[in-house]
Amino acid sequence: MLSFAWRMLRRDARGGELRLLAAALVVAVAALTAVGFFADRVRQALDRESHQLLGADLLLTADHPWPEKLAGDARARGLQVVETRTFPSMVTRGEGDELRAQLAEIKAVGTTYPLRGALRIAPALNVADAPAVGVPGPGTIWVDERLASSLGARVGDPIVVGQSTLRVGAVLTLEPDRGINFFSVAPRLLMNLEDLPATALLQVGSRVAYRLLVAGDLSVVKRFQREVEPQLVRGQRLEDPQNGRPEIRTALDRAQKFLGLSALLTVVLAAVAVALASRRYVQRHLDPCAVMRCLGATQSLLLRLYLAQFVVLGVLAAAGGCVLGYLAHFALHAWLAQLLATPLPPPGLLPAAQGVLVGLLLLFACAVPPLLQLKRVSTLRVLRRELGSPRVGLLGGYLSGFAALAVLMFWVAGEIALGAYVVAGFSVALFVFALLARIVVRLAAAARGGVSAGRSAGIGWRYGLASLERRASTSVVQIVALALGFMALLLLTVTRGDLLDAWQRAVPPDAPNRFVVNIQPEQVEEVRALMVAQGLSPELAPMIRGRLTTINGVEVSAASYTDDRAQRLVDREFNLSVRADLPEGNRLSAGRWFSPADLGGKGASAVASVEEGLATTLGLSVGDRLEFVVAGDRIGMTVVGLRKVNWDTMRANFFVLTPPVVLDGYPASWITSFYLSPEKADFVNRLIREFPNLTVIDVAAILRQLQAIMEQVARAVQFVFLFTLAAGVIVLYAALASAAEERRYELAVMRALGARREQLRRALLAEFAAIGALAGLIAAAGAIGVGQFLARQVFRFEVEVNLWLLPTATCCGALLVTGAGWLAVARLLRTAPLEALRGGSS
Structure with a gap:
């Protein structure tokens, strides 16, 4: 067989x-x-x-320091323990006009770090690296290639970190537990944990990740993990090799x-x-x-x-x-x-x-x-x-x-969701395309009597359009197949370009490109005055750290939600802020804004306004009662309104806003955002020189870095789309070849009955042009619909409907199918009728 x-x-x-x-x-x-x-x-x-x-067998992460007793218990079991602290901050090199500032991700580590894997360092940029022995000694730091390049620093140069001046000891080339560059946007600076207090960088509002790395006999580590897990509180979590590095x-x-x-x-x-x-x-x-x-x-x-x-x-x-x-x-x-x-x-x-x-x-x-x-x-x-x-x-x-x-x-x-989306989308597309194709084929056949462009040409067009209706099922199959191929091509080219253009237009040209955080209350007026003197218009807002504990009297935690984003939001502290008027770029989507009576309400009459996306994620609505823990106190507030926030304005926006009186007197740090033109770029160095504790985030630089990484993913996706394009070409060829072969016997019969080649040629060209035009029109409508869906539901911005795509795709489809179809059937017209008739119909 x-x-x-x-x-x-x-x-x-x-x-x-x-x-x-x-x-x-x-x-x-x-x-x-x-x-x-x-x-x-x-x-x-x-x-x-x-x-x-x-970097260990077990990683304990928290947004507040771990108790000393926990590390002692681990050591008592014979396990190795080392502590690290990670946070963002500005670092500088040089003075005066030579001053260079850069946002860095600072990591302070104990002397035995890492417990698994090894650090690698090099004596200079673009020099072969080698495994490191230990960690940076007191008074020295290791910087990665990006930080060394941006600061123009070499080994031995002094770097100002907060209120300390530390010297570069080596170039850091590999950090085993750093993970993925996608989330490590800022360059790395590695320092000794003993040098951290002298920098005075850990203040109110600092976002610090406190980590304990544990390693040792795996059975002992597992027992220690089982005993620690029930004791975890809000803001604490464990990572092991099975669930570690979830962001990666x-x-x-x-x-x-x-x-x-x-x-x-x-x-x-x-x-x-x-x-x-x-x-x-x-x-x-x-x-x-x-x-x-x-x-x-x-x-x-x-x-x-x-x-x-x-x-x-x-x-x-x-x-x-x-x-x-x-x-x-x-x-x-x-x-x-x-x-x-x-x-x-x-x-x-x-x-x-x-x-x-x-x-x-x-x-x-x-x-x-x-x-x-x-x-x-x-x-x-x-x-x-x-x-x-x-x-x-x-x-x-x-x-x-x-x-x-x-x-x-x-x-x-x-996964079920993605599979269901594809199957449902494919089924709906097939049904809609087939229905549209059948309707348009019927209309084209009915309109054939109106063709009067000359006697000979009119006969060809009338016969070609009549052929569509005579072979209706075959015509519909060919049109649907071609429309699917064309739509894939349009999505890959024109629609994707429209989405990218709309994304670029969504960000205003004068949108803030610098954020300043960690402004302490006593520095607010001085920072404001310095910015105003430079012609800037800063809008400073306080940030108060608070943790959501109850919703309508019910305790909430990460276990209360199945959605990953909801779990992360509930598990961390929120940045709350106060506001008397509705911020620019915000609009009410439900409820109301604060009334004059709300501006004086505290305690049971305290109110809040919540961002619409957060409310959807956490299942909040107008009228819900929220309770936050702020500096050890429980503060309740009623949701009176939901806000739709335009995040593309790049302003300092917050998930939860309250009237000023609600959070008055609680520890706060301040934040501001502003647009800094290229000719005033040196202002950042002056700001950092006068206020070393401030962190200036160059949003433009970060967006460029993120965009570079996303472009890598985009190129990979486009590479796989080349296979999609190849499949679309095969569909096109299969549909046209099928159409040509099905006409072989029919053409032979008509030639035997006296039809001239010119008449048959025009009839075939008319039929192919109609098929291509209909497929292009349907594909363009499908590409527009998919593009609008992606823009609104995925990218969350408005994109104009490209109506020119309809006539363009219709004409291109007609030309493409006519040209390819003619190449496929030209040889049939050259074949002797007797030879074709002897081959029979099939």
């Missing part, structure tokens, strides 16, 4: 259908395995380096979801191409199957024979796709591997096995329903060629194939 199937495969390979099938499978499997190989390498790296990514896993999971979604689009288009090619393959093999039935072949024998042929084809195409995917994943590695501070091991064989299985599932989900027609072909077809393909069980076969394809989508997506 396999030998016979192999001979049939070699013979049928000379036909176009199997080549299309193989190409579609290769592209789909290559897209999936390229993502799979890279994801497998990341997973292995995280598993292998999990302890080094923590989350960010990489998101990147892989984007890549996986691109691969899913490739699978969808490949499924369309496979279905088109299979349909044509079955039509061409009805006659051979009828002959074999006459020679004694049973239905089961025919089915086994063709299934074996497709198994061989599927295995070969999937293997080719795996090889191509393996080569392609190196491009993803080049762009995304730098997000990890650890080398990636070679991939395993699991992605290849998954690729082969996906290829076979895709092939049989789309090809088996048409194949079932072959075993039911009537033997009478040998005598009566007009007998078409049998339709018995065809609907059930296609429904089964669609169910198998849906299961495949869920499996590839890796």
Whole structure:
């Protein structure tokens, strides 16, 4: 059976259908395995380096100092313990006009850090590094390459850190537990924990992460972890190699979801191409199957024979796709591997096995329903060629194939929500596109009588438009397939550009590009005066740290929510602020703003205004009673309104605002934002020189760094989209080839009846132009709809509807399909009618 199937495969390979099938499978499997190989390498790296990514066997993190007793208990068990503190602050080098300032992420560590892995340092920039011995000694610091470059610092240079001056001892090249650069936007400065008090940087409002690193015998560590977990309070958490570095896993999971979604689009288009090619393959093999039935072949024998042929084809195409995917994943590695501070091991064989299985599932989900027609072909077809393909069980076969394809989508997506989104979107798109195509085909056929551009041309156009209605089902299939391919292309090019342009326009040109935090109350007026003297208009706002404890009298914690963002918000302290008037860039979406009576209300009459997004995440509404713990006191407040905040203004906005009287007298630090033109850039150095404790955040620089990282992910996604584009081209070719072959016998009959080639040429061009124009129009409408959905629901901004896309896509679709279709059918017009008639219809 396999030998016979192999001979049939070699013979049928000379036909176009199997080549299309193989190409579609290769592209789909290559897209999936390229993502799979890279994801497998990341997973292995995280598993292998999990302890080094923590710098320990167990990591205890809090937003306040850990009790000394906890570290003592760990040491009493024979475990190693080291403390670190991480926070952002400004550092400077030089004086006067030579002063350079830079926001840095400062990490103060104990002498035994790290407990797992090793630091690596270099004696200068662009010099080979080596494992470090110990940590920076008292009075010295290690800076990473970015900080050394931005400050122009070399080994031995003094750096001002708060109220201390420390000297650069080495260039830090590797920090095992730093993790992913995506969240470490500011450059790193590593210092000795003993030098931290002298800097006087830890003040009210400082965002400090207090960490205890624990290592030792794993069984002892596990017992210690089990005993500590029940004692954790708000703001404290444990990380181990299984749940450690959630930001790394989350960010990489998101990147892989984007890549996986691109691969899913490739699978969808490949499924369309496979279905088109299979349909044509079955039509061409009805006659051979009828002959074999006459020679004694049973239905089961025919089915086994063709299934074996497709198994061989599927295995070969999937293997080719795996090889191509393996080569392609190196491009993803080049762009995304730098997000990890650890080398990636070679991939395993699991992605290849998954690729082969996906290829076979895709092939049989789309090809088996048409194949079932072959075993039911009537033997009478040998005598009566007009007998078409049998339709018995065809609907059930296609429904089964669609169910198998849906299961495949869920499996590839890796999660129910994403899989359901893709399956539902694909189903709705197919239904809507098919409905629109059928309506427009009917309207085009009805309008053919209005074509009067010359007698000869009018005949060609009328016949071409009438052909659409005469083969309505075939025309709808071709239009839907082409529309899917065109829509993928439009989303990849025009719509994506519109979204990027809208995002850039969403940020005002004079939006604040500097934030200043950690302004102490006694410094507010001096800082304001200095800024006003520079022609700036600062708006300073107080920040009071508070932790949400109850909602409507019910205690809340991270365990109260299943959403990750809600858990993070509840688990940390909020930055509360006070305001008498509604801030610029804020508008009420529910409830009201503070009334004159609210401005004097405290205690039971205290009120608050909550940002709409926070309210949605935490399930808050107008009238809810919130309770915060501020400086040890419990403060209750009633939500009287929700605000829609335009975060694109880049102003200092807050999730929760109260009237000034509610939080009067509580410890606060102040924040401000302002726009600093390039010619006044030196003002930052002067500000830091006079107020060393301030932290100036250059938002423009941070956005540039984040944008650079996002561009890496975008390039990777676009690389996978190339497979989607290739699948779209295959769909286009399959649809046009199917259209051309179906016209072979009809053209021969018409030529035998006296039709001239010029008349047939015009009729075919009219039909192809109509198909292409309709597909382009439907694809443009779909791309506009998807683009609006992405802009509003994902990116949260307004994007103008590009109405020019409708006529442009319509014209381009007509030209493309007409040109490609003519290339496909030109040879048919050159074929002698007798030769075509002898070949018969199929």
